[in-house]
Amino acid sequence: MGTPGREMRIPLLEEQEEVVPDRITSVLVLSAFFAVCGSYVFGNAVSYSSPAESGIMDELGLSLAEYSVFGSLLTVGGLLGALCSGKIADLIGRRGAMWVIDVAGIIGWCAIFLSESAWSLDLGRLLLGFGVGLASYVVPVYIAEVTPKNLRGGFVSLCMLVIACGMSMTYIIGTVLNWRILACLGSIPCLLQLVGLFLVPESPRWLAKIGRERDMEAALQRLRGKNADISKETSEIEIYIETLQEVSEYRIFYIFQRKYAQALTVGLGLMVFQQLGGLNAYAFYMSSILERAGASSTAGSITTAIVQLAANIAAVFLMDKFGRRPLLLVSASGACLAGFLIGLSFLLQDYHQSTDVVSALTFIGIVVFTGFFSIGLGGIPWIIMAEVSEKSDFPNKREGIGREPSEFGQLDRLLACGLHIQLFL
Known part of the structure; x- marks a missing residue:
């Protein structure tokens, strides 16, 4: 049985040859x-x-x-x-x-x-x-x-x-x-x-984990097709589950080692910055922001919805073509510019500048923020979290301890979300 002080690698399904339909x-x-x-x-x-x-x-x-x-x-x-x-x-x-x-x-x-x-x-x-x-x-x-x-x-x-x-x-x-x-x-x-x-069907991996091998095979057969050969995938799942049990005694603090520091910093840091960027404040109170700036909340909501959907669809195609890092840099730069425009609009409002200028800047800022945020910062941090987890050899990535990086990401995101909402209020 492995010990925490020793390098250990779990034979993930993703790292082996698979026969897939x-x-x-x-x-x-x-x-x-x-x-x-x-x-x-x-x-x-x-x-x-x-x-x-x-x-x-x-x-x-x-x-x-x-x-x-x-x-x-x-x-x-x-x-x-x-x-x-x-x-x-x-x-x-x-x-x-x-x-x-x-x-x-x-x-x-x-x-x-x-x-x-x-x-x-x-x-x-x-x-x-x-x-x-x-x-x-x-x-x-x-x-x-x-x-x-x-x-x-x-x-x-x-x-x-x-x-x-x-x-x-x-x-x-x-x-x-x-x-x-x-x-x-x-x-x-x-x-x-x-x-x-x-x-x-239920997840075949979860069925295998709790010892329901026959149900696992039946679920896998339904998912892959009546005539599909699932023997290779079944054996790999069984090997994976056996290996899980060998490291089940380790806990969350195992990942707080020097060799995981960069992966945790990158993955969790992106989660924090994702939320401190202000998405949830705009999502929760966009109508109120637009109305206080003198802009149409109806027009703003519809325009933002269309831009957000288009940006997310574009991100699916651009992510693998241009890479994660360039798309993140573009996304963060655009979101930063949009946030500056929104802040500037309310600063001008405090100085009793033209209502048309204030409403236009706010409207443009929210639409631009939504588009740029959705194209990169919205989804890429989740993908990077999974990718750095695998490249950094986190043990037991999908189950047991390996779930911790993913759950850290959720907690990081939600805590940052709560902090930003309180700051906004």
């Missing part, structure tokens, strides 16, 4: 589709507070401070969800964890829809945040574990794209619908995933 099966497509419904819930929940702000405050008579608490509770719930995401996914499985997301989401949206006071709004928002924190880990893990090697990258990249779709659709629909109806619509992806997960 050339075609995409219907079961695989359905599995990915119902899984990314959780990503849509993520985007929907994050962007809900922006179009709903004026309606909720007017109808329920909330003060600005009370509504700020409502918006920020998504982060608190997300932190709780991220803290226990790994344990829940390992205890009841990937599908079971996604059912928890759906139940929390349905109850949360219903609490918001039926709200007559601040406490039920806050409870609903907290439950939504818990589901978001859980989804940020479980959804990409499930997709990665059911997808063959030659398709894995493309399928996992769908998560960020669907989050952007959820945010964009909420911004657009929120300009024409009442906040209660918008909350009601938010429960539809939860219901769809809740029912759809009964039709797709």
Whole structure:
């Protein structure tokens, strides 16, 4: 058995030859589709507070401070969800964890829809945040574990794209619908995933981990196709699980070694900077920012939604063509410029400059920020976190200790998000 003081390498599936099917099966497509419904819930929940702000405050008579608490509770719930995401996914499985997301989401949206006071709004928002924190880990893990090697990258990249779709659709629909109806619509992806997960198999790796070899083989056969040869992949999963057990006694502090310092600094540092850039403040309160600058919140929301969706689609194609680092530099530079424009607009407002100039700068700044942020900083830090983890030889990357870099990323992101929201308020 290995010891913490010795170099150890886990034979990951990704590092061995695999016999994988050339075609995409219907079961695989359905599995990915119902899984990314959780990503849509993520985007929907994050962007809900922006179009709903004026309606909720007017109808329920909330003060600005009370509504700020409502918006920020998504982060608190997300932190709780991220803290226990790994344990829940390992205890009841990937599908079971996604059912928890759906139940929390349905109850949360219903609490918001039926709200007559601040406490039920806050409870609903907290439950939504818990589901978001859980989804940020479980959804990409499930997709990665059911997808063959030659398709894995493309399928996992769908998560960020669907989050952007959820945010964009909420911004657009929120300009024409009442906040209660918008909350009601938010429960539809939860219901769809809740029912759809009964039709797709559990993760073969998780089934193998808990000793259900026959179920693992049956699930793998469904995913790869009736006539596909799964013997090679089955044996590799079994070898991988056996190796997991040899290092199961190690804990999170094992990764705090000098040889992992650069990987942790790069990966977690990008997560922090991703959130300190201000995305969540703009996402939660974009309508309020535009209105205070004298700009149209409706036009701003629709334009931002279109730009955000287009930028995320472009990122999928540009990421492998130009590389992570150049795209990050362009993204960070553009987001920095946009933030400067927004800050300058409110500085000019303090000096009683032209309202047209202030509103134009704010409008342009938010749209430019959203576009540049989405094309790089929005998704690339998550990819780099996974890549530096593998290149730096973190033990047991997908399970056990190896889950820590990923969970650190979630906690880092959510803590930074909470800090930035408090600074914004």
